Amino acid sequence: MDGIEPGDRVVRELDVFLSNGQLGQNTKLCLLQFPLRPPWRPYEMDYSRKVQIKPVAKRMQIDVPLHKDTDNYNSHADASLQLDSIQLSSSAVDMRTSYAVASIKGNSVVLTPLDEAIALRPSLAHLATARAESEPRRAAASVQEEDEKPAELQPLTVQVKRRETERQVEMRMNSYAYLQGIEADEPWVDLDAHAPDSGAAESVWSALHRTLEADVPMTLSREAYLDALLPGPSASPEVPSSMEAASPTRAAAALGARREEQPQPSTSSQAHTERPFAPAKAEPISRDAQKALADTVVAFCKSYSLFNQDQMREFLRKYKHAGAAQGLADFPAVQLREAIVASGLVLYCKGVFIQASTGNAGYDPLRSLIISLLQENDYLRKADVSGAAKAAGVPFEEKMYSKAMKELCSSKGGMWTMKKRAE
Template sequence: MASGDDDDPIIEEIDVYLAKSLADKLYLFQYPVRPSTMTYDDVNHLAARIKPKQQRVELEMAINTMSPNYCRSKGEQIALNVDGTAYDETNTYTAKMMDKQTFSSIQATTNTSRYAAAIFRKGELHVTPLTGILQMRPSFSYLDKADNKTREREAANEGGDSSQDEAEEEVKAITVRFSRPESEQARQRRIQSYEFLQKKQAEEPWAHLHYHGVKDSRSEHERQYLYCQSVDASENSELVKTPKEYLTMLMPPVAEEKVVKPVGPSNVLSMAQLRTLPLGDQVKTLMKNVKMMPFANLMGLLASGTDSTAVLRCIQQVALLVQGNWVVKSDVLYPKNTCSPHSGVPAEVLCRGRDFVMWRFTLERSVMRKEITGIIKLPPEDVKEFLEHVAAPRVNRGWEFLLPTDGEFIKKHPDVAHRQHMLWLGIQSKLEKVFNFSKEDFMPKNSLQPEPVHVSGEQRLKVAQDRVQERRPSLQKDLDSKRAGSSVHIKQEPVGEDEPMDTSSSIPNGSVNGYPSTASPGFDHTNGNGGDASTLELQDFVKKIFRKHFVLTLNEFKRLFNLHLASMPVGRSVFHSVSDHMLQEAILLSPCKQIMVPFPAQSKAAPDEQKVFGLWETGDDFDKHRRLLYDLFTKNYRIRRNMIQARLAQEFEDVPKADIDRLLNECCSSHAGMWYLKGTIQS
């Protein structure tokens, strides 16, 4: 060692043997409530039993009632509470005092593949794998039995007093309910419930065992099985492994289970724990628990100094604005692939119904529960839950919105209010299709609606001439300054709010696919090329959206475009009047093409849903796979996966499965074993 040739010399070589005689029967018992110096070896074991499948063990041990540390009066009192005064063979304590205790096991770990019991003898190490590691803790089931006895005595006393009333028992109506077929989600929840696990545990019978002490001859005999029974060198081959492989065998890498801490308790929020989360999670947790609150209250719950702009960004991800107050989104309360705890209705249907209820509150302060139920066709329990989130019942007024309208927030943040209004218009459009109604059906009957005033063309012309006369000096000044040949941009003046307009006449469309535009109709006010800015931005939007979605119907593209408009600040949009034709032209001018999908003749899809566009060219080698897929869908509107695989293999020989999965995930949706282009699945 002094020379430094070997600073880790081999001191001794030990042969290791694997003993398998007790491999499936060996358990390690731990007693965490007692120190290792106080063993139970000398304690009288009265009984032992095991449930092998569950690895549950119970041991009954005697208590030394003659010990000076034993309180005899307390032991007698416990026995009296558990067994009562009558003697019975089923009594827990036959000696009229607590003279024994039961130890029940829990699994210390579910994976014992890395643990073994080893014994060293004559230069040999014999190793036996462990079947289970169990922690033995005192069981207090006798307290439950005492509580049951107390309840039985109280019930007997009450029963004797009410014997006169039982003779005059009234006839009561019986309500018969038929259970719904159990869904897969409900079945999974039932299997994971505490009652189901308790029932499964009770089904396995106990196997009774005989206990043998440490010094018993039978224990000594069984202990011999810890040694390998065959140590003949001819039967044991030498382990030929590299040191790294040997270490891997000894300590195989195990993926540690990540314990996911809940973001908050189900019924109570710890503010100290809440503030350790990112801001987005804080806002989501608060809204999920509170359901609805004004923005000022939300800022009060967050840590002092929190940026209100950042909170505004977060709240819009998880909530919608209703009468100036923030209400949690339906998909946050009812995530995908879940169902109603009351009726088992899928989350998608619940979200549509709750969105309808929230939308109604954007129109009026009170709604009628019966009317809501008749439209959304959901069970009364679910409708009541929707309403209880945001409203309270009022006599002769139905359900009234809980909070007053927060006009201060709307006045302070007009851009957010406008964006939320646009989102509600999009939700309204979807709800109208699903529930087959129009907004006019829910206009308050007693509200004072202004009568439409029709103005003749001569009156409109006169108003315009008067405005020109008023603005003549400023226009003349502009003309003089631009007389060198530059063009003059005239911005159309909107008619004042107090001046009537002919709503029946045809005027330049100031909306985008039915949604109000964020800019006034007229000439482009950003540059002088007559709309080049809007065209370029529209094409840029097309490229970005198809790079993300790859395949879109015209209807879905318009929805995404409207959401894009709604997310833009007020007055910053360069889009004025954009028609469907302009949107299609922008798509075809970008690296996209229309896919002529042969929809069936009986298809109920709208015309915009039958116009399908796909990303054609991105510049990578994957484009050829995408084009071949589009070609297949020009022959049939639905295709099986094996047909797609066969065609790809025919054209490009060996196509990895990962590439096929990527292609289908990017461009298609699956339903009932068939693959469709995105947005073309027929209901």
């Protein structure tokens, strides 16, 4: 076998399979982490207790029972602090690359891509509740004291609120308080939790291990296959020549050189949120279907200039004018992605398709520069964009910069990161 060092020996050979949407299109696979709990002392879950999730905000909470008949439980504490369970509350984990769960059954290894990672820690919300219950008593006592005092003249303050600028509105909408308000408005969804040895859990594992016994033609190199299977840092998205000219960055030049060294079909990395929902069937795409797909992309781009593959699949199924392209909704991820890029209407960058050009000569150069920077960086700052624009001789205007960042990115703590889907 190639790549084996002298002295190494093959212990076992296993067939590797990629889980191909056997759990359903709307199913998400999440990794639950417990960073404050060592592996040798896991939480004792009671799977009959409440488990809830907010799908959009990606928040989860789980009730874990407490043992009240131990010496470590303070039965003399205030009644509001005597709990029969603790609540684990989540925070989303930023997945800097793509991960997958590997499970071995017989001589097969099945890789299932992870959609999200969630860290769960004990919530102290019950302390806030106890404090809130005591506030009315304090307020009543304060009001009584005020009533006993003689009335005094109070100064009246009048405030005139200035109209917010576009930048101020953007900062407010990305503020912690605003995002917390949106999260608070989303209702909790109850989940059914099942023990690892339950029948429901066994059916999930069985679904993951269902494989298609068919030969799949290999048209990619080993490195390109690994990038398509599980995208990572080695993935090298295609960069159009127009973007290369606009970007002076070293990484953009390296991408162009890498393309010349490896002339092969596009192997742009696939984001972890994309997952093929149909058996991997390498069927040729007809000329009529390719043209119909291009027309469908044009129709979709009239509403959204950025979208992921899941959204395009859904649009293909529902768009009544999709015609010959409608059947492409069930094609494998890599084949559909290459067909969409082949239309020449969009670029592919970190799991999303971006409209190649808006037709605005004063806006597109800076926009293309920002896209090239996003291809090589997970996060951007304003200084990164302005510096690259100055080096490339691309006009940098505050209005155009703000427009491009709102179109392409989401703000996280003063940093900009590529959007994952049309919004």
